[in-house]
Amino acid sequence: MKRSTTALAAGILAALPMAGFAADSSDPIVIPIHNWSSQIVMSNVVGQILEGMGNNVEYVTTDSQAVYESVRLGDVTLEMEVWEGAFGASFRAAMEKGGIVDVGDHNAVTREDWWYPMWTKDACPGLPSWEALNDCAAVFATAETGDKGRYLDGPVDWLKHGKERVDALGMDFVVINAGSAAALWAEIGAAEADKKPVVVFNWTPNFAEAVWPGEFVEFPEWVDGCDKDPSVGPNPDALYDCGNPAKGYMKKAAWEGMEEKWPAAYAVLEQISFTNPQIAEMAKMVDIDEMEPEEAAEEWLAANKDVWMGWTQ
């Protein structure tokens, strides 16, 4: 493994017309790692590119919400995946306090909403429309919910407003909050065996797409202000009466001081942009093909030279 890294570095050095850049600091660039695979692989890919340029890189595992505070303080240098829906709030809060900069969007878009695995469609053929979902609410009933359907929302602290939406749209669903992402997967995994219909919170890009093909429920389309102004959306008296934005951003963020300390690396970071299929592939390499993230990153870099070589020029 070590050997291949050095070979890679040599390759990068050969490919780089390094001339124009001022020298980067030799202090390590600290890249945060979270607990989902695409982010880990992507961080490793970027890390290896930066290492190839002669930078020192170090990875730290951090909480995905708390990381923005760390970036702000410079404890961590950058963040590769800022999801609009999940981390938008933390990111904006950190921006307000200062110390963190927006380094542009990825090509990829994100979406988070009610989701169901494909087999659910057999029990409720009208899907993905939300009205159809509501009509077959009974299909989703469990021992605890009586005749109402059960929707498994993300953890409370993700603030997905599932309950508000059920009320606003008058749906026959009971909203239960999972305690963690792992709990969501466990629920889907348990339903998989006898193809029990379930509807849960999910997002893309995500490894789950590869494991369990599925679709998002189509709610009334997102209109700006749906979460602030009751009059927006189908129900004039309620907030959250539309689906989430179907094309949320995915940003890169960095510590304010990065541009000055590692100008070359910063320039590359600005260029970097991943697409949805690329992210899904990275996740798949780890989640389905059982590679270690570092190996997956190496492999990806080797297979996609044309993609990333462009960023480094």
Added chain:
Amino acid sequence: MTTDAPVISAKNVWKLFGSAPEAYLKGMKPEMSFDEIRADGYIAGVKDVSIEVSRGEMLVIMGLSGSGKSTLVRCFSRLHEITGGTIEVEGQDIMSLSEKELIELRRNKMGMVFQSFGLLPHRTVLDNVAFPLEMRGQDKHARRERALEVIKLVGLEGREDYFPRELSGGQQQRVGIARSLAIEPDIWFLDEPFSALDPLIRREMQDEFLRLQQLLNKTIVFITHDFDEALRLADRIAIMKDGAVEQCDTPDQIVLHPATEYVRKFTEEIDKARVVHASTLLEPGLSGEGDPVDAAASVQSLAKLLIQDTRVAIPVAKDGTVIGAISRETALGILVGTD
């Protein structure tokens, strides 16, 4: 056997157990009894004891359980800080010793065998015995050799690597004895050292102690419940009750002239004929004829002679010279127990 200045000299020693013993001792009337003190919430472990032990002497302390024997000995070795009085060891007030001096004293001069052995549970027999040597900083090999020597002496060879918990009570006690033997102290405190031994080994051990004492002129304070043992070993016997020493004298005197009612009761059951020696019975002004008896002979050993003889007075000789005479009737009285 005994010579010059006393090795241990205790004067009006008090040891009270309780919450504020010093203050209590200052405030109390000296003639208060054990029970009165107890009523105030204090236990008089040692109560106004004055006693001296000379060099080369073997002092045996006896008394009922809880009478303060162990406590007194602990005061001598300053394992207890005494509440009142003074204790001098070789002319030095031990209460005034600094910690360093005290450690030196214990390392070089004192040894103690504990009533319940006090073995270090995590050390093997060998390491237990070598412990005092180790504390002195002796070299590893030297202390191992010395320890093996004394272990052999107490008959535990082959069990050097056992742990205390793997030994019987008697074997454990012998480890304790070996440990105190290892440093050959000048002053020896033995708190019921043979209580757990079988009669055979007990006798061997007694002989060993006697031998050492005579050979090396050790000073020994010995606690026992066994009168026979006391008689074999003691130069003097101290009898304690409720923390106080009732009487401290030679065995003969104690049985013949008990100082208190308590001592009389304590010694009542004892066969005096075995205790009392001819020398003790010498009566001034009396002189006898014929073959003298040995001064060190006990009345019991003279039984046959006393019964068969017809003399009124029998001469007593020490080292071949006649030193006086005893009355046959008195001796016979002791023999048959009518006093």
Added chain:
Amino acid sequence: MADTTAISATAPMSRSKLASLLVGVAIVLTALQYLGFLPAALHRLPEAFVPDFARYLDAFFNFVKDDLGLFTLTRWLTGLLQTVLDTTANLLFGKRRWPNLGPIPWTAIAASMAVLGYYLGGWKMAALVAVTFCWTALVGQWKIAMETMSVLVVAAPTAFIIGLSLGIAAWKSPAFDRTLKPILSVLQTLPFFTYLLPAVIFFKVGPTAGAVATTIYAIPPMILMTTLGLQKVSPEVVEAGHMSGCTKFQLLRHVYLPSARTEILVGVNQVIMLCLAMVVLTAFIGMPGLGAKLLAMMGSFKLGRSFEIGVTIVLLAVTLDRMSKAWVVKQPEHFERGTPWWKRHIMFLLALGAFVFFCIVAQFVDVASEIGRKQSLSVGKELDVGIKWFLNIEWVKAITYFLRAFVNVQILIPFRNFLLSIPTPAFILLITAFALWLGGRRQAVTALIFFSLVALSGWWDRSVITLYSVISAVSIAMLLGLPIAIVAARTEKWSQRLLLVCDTAQTFPSFVYLIPAIMLFGITDIAVIFSILIFAMVPLIRYTIEGLRTVPPEVIEAAEMSGATRMQKLVNVELPLALPTMAVGFNQAIMFAFFMVIIAAFIGTQDLGQELQRTLAGTDLGKNFVLGICVSLMALTFDLTILKWSSDRKRMLGLEE
């Protein structure tokens, strides 16, 4: 015996009367509530009366942190700690830091550790060590295991040394002991999430914070065991030490500490176990290693792989525990005068030889230095299939469906709703009555104060839900665990087997249980309770077995001679005598349940754990503490009460040593 019962019969009479009175008031209040006559202010403390403890605490923390300069100090310490951690990190998994020698090839570590194992405990130990390290390497977890170890090798010894020193200090100074004891009680009942946040704030995200949190978490039992052990050293042994001319230091080093070895060993064992438990949990604050990998695996629904990590953790825990024990028991060897140097250090030389040999081999043979994922023998996928197969068995499904439909819907949920419907004051009175009846007046007053504080914290409903999970889980654990333990306690063989299972279940990282629990029961209360149950049953079983097996044999013989049947013997003799010990187990079960209920937040709960978990993502130190203290106060109430009962009972039965 007769007179003790007479005495104890009169005292609790008045106590139980008072207790019934309190219960009566509570019932009246609850009835009023149901009838709708109870003013709202008596049902729940109005928001306006809830003091903003979180803000006060925040202000206090900020004061300590910034104004008193604690922050500067801790950040300075962080630097120091970082250096040490970087060194171990370099050696063990090759982090690019001084001394830049690592990573040491896995074969070199495994081989030299196996030699060490042999030196400490013979072939068996060597085999255990070898199996552990080879397993770790072969399933492809070497690097992450070493990431964990690099922190553990710093945290565990630090906790040991600090715990030992504080323990000695507490033993020397009763005043210090008195101040330390309550702090330790709180620390021991504080949920681990409460350790994490301050660690991050003061010691920076990552291994440093992980090491600090781990160390602090592991210290309290070490202190307690040290003090306990030292106090138990027999005075005559100490006197023997004095008479051997020990200096103060020699006395401590050669007499006190070795004599207290048994207790200190228990402390060491606890330190290692807690460190390993914590080192996984610190994944939440950016500690890389087994814990982080475990979370990542769970996040991508890889049951088999997370199970494998669990096995690694158990193996490491067992190995480290056994080795540390063997090391303390190890007796020095005696060599004849003049034994050559190499002979005296043969083991060291062997270990060194193995180390160097494999370091060299690793230069040429890749697998000897590192086993990548592709070569690894992980059976994660197969395990996944196995687990899914199991969950799909018809009768398993039938049972879980029944449990969900009946136990959950008919019993648990109504019970929870009932608990929530009880007015706050009535609830507090009920707890107070319980403490009074079981413990005594002091315990009752404590319970009253503690639960009132919980009410004042403003987290009442969540606290009640937490308590509900704990009570339900412990009750079910008793129903299941006690019969199993009683049956097993009949024979030595089964006792040993069951205890082994208990040990394993306990060292297995708690997280691993969560996913199967969800897959079995969905995200329901019963899944939460199921995962707590596993943990709560361990101490119950352990102490029941211990209690039953330590009933004095002569008592049992006496019962047998009176012609008692097996059942009579159990009910009339063994159980009553074992009860005090079982109560200690019961108490621990409650403590474990409080620990696990917080973790169960990952399933999805509405209790304190969920809120605590949320605070981790932020910097809300005040709120984090208030929540932690709520858990701690409730746990302490039970702890104090039950332990008091147990010791009273023991004294009454004359079982106290």
